[in-house]
């Protein structure tokens with residue numbers, strides 16, 4: 001792996017056996033057009049400079065690295081936890097890194113519209129933000145069940161000017177929203193760009209979204225080294241589809257001394273349907289037009305999944321993570337709902353940072369790692385802030401009276 005990021009994926013979008021593009025024939029030319037446009041633009045100085053300008057003057061980059069001094073002291077092993085503060089991105093999470101870049105790509109391709117699906121609404125909000133900035137139309141497909149559950153994000157998308165398409169068939173959640181968004185894209189592909197929300201989907205999205213998120217790892221490596229004089233011993237990130245994790249990992253993937261850890265949701269426990277731990281329990285399969293590790297039920301269908309963090313409950317995972325798992329380059333561990341709540345409360349109370357429940361998985365895992373690795377340094381990607389989770393946690397679990405650390 002002399003130059004991993006250049007070598008992977010290959011031209012057809014494969015990371016080992018994973019990835020690729022399995023599309024209905026009508027969509028093949030569209031995805032080829034996207035691949036060509038991205039290849040051209042990613043080497044184009046005006047595109048890169050425009051993206052840099054946006055990141056600095058609109059998004060609030062670079063985001064800082066913070067030392068979680070109080071939490072580290074309380075754990076008491078002499079290990080130190082650091083946080084890459086993606087929660088300080090405009091709109092509150094790392095998702096804007098790839099949404100702004102996808103919108104800019106759409107603009108350069110002469111498209112007028114962005115189309116996407118959303119589950120909990122996080123991707124929808126980030127994309128609607130990008131669409132408003134670039135004066136693009138935005139069409140977001142969302143299951144009726146999710147629309148009812150995620151009221152604040154629905155209002156945000158509407159305020160930002162997105163057109164919400166309620167999806168009322170099947171289970172009326174994320175899977176149907178993907179189907180509906182794809183069908184709509186098929187009809188308007190000439191003037192619209194489909195904007196995928198993580199390092200998943202058919203080629204070129206896993207590669208493109210990783211490249212767009214790479215800024216996280218590049219910044220973090222430089223900031224951490226400047227702060228401590230060394231590279232971290234460990235880099236930790238939660239994995240839903242895997243975009244924030246690939247962002248952080250890509251900054252350290254050539255560094256043999258840095259151990260990389262992806263953290264999956266173990267939910268309520270290892271029983272099928274109680275978690276979304278794709279790496280731990282999944283096997284190679286196919287989902288939404290690409291090959292990856294998939295959690296399946298006894299009949300071989302995508303399994304029902306659960307996590308306290310709605311941004312992590314996906315029965316598949318990015319093809320690159322599937323590959324990095326198989327070659328042993330990244331270790332995939334997990335955190336349960338209960339461990340995640342402890343981390344959510346602990347970071348709030350001891351550090352003054354209220355994290356997203358997704359990111360709290362990474363913090364929970366880092367707290368376990370700190371106990372096992374006295375004296376070592378752990379850099380966590382704090383992928384987002386917890387404002388969206390406040391009411392849910394407070395109403396169902398309280399505001400931290402059960403904190404045990």
Ligand SMILES: *Cc1c(COP(=O)(O)O)cnc(C)c1O
Nearest residue numbers: 198240241242243244311358384
């Ligand atoms: C969506 C989301 C995630 C999960 O997505 P990845 O692609 O796995 O990064 C994690 N954290 C936050 C805050 C999110 O909004």
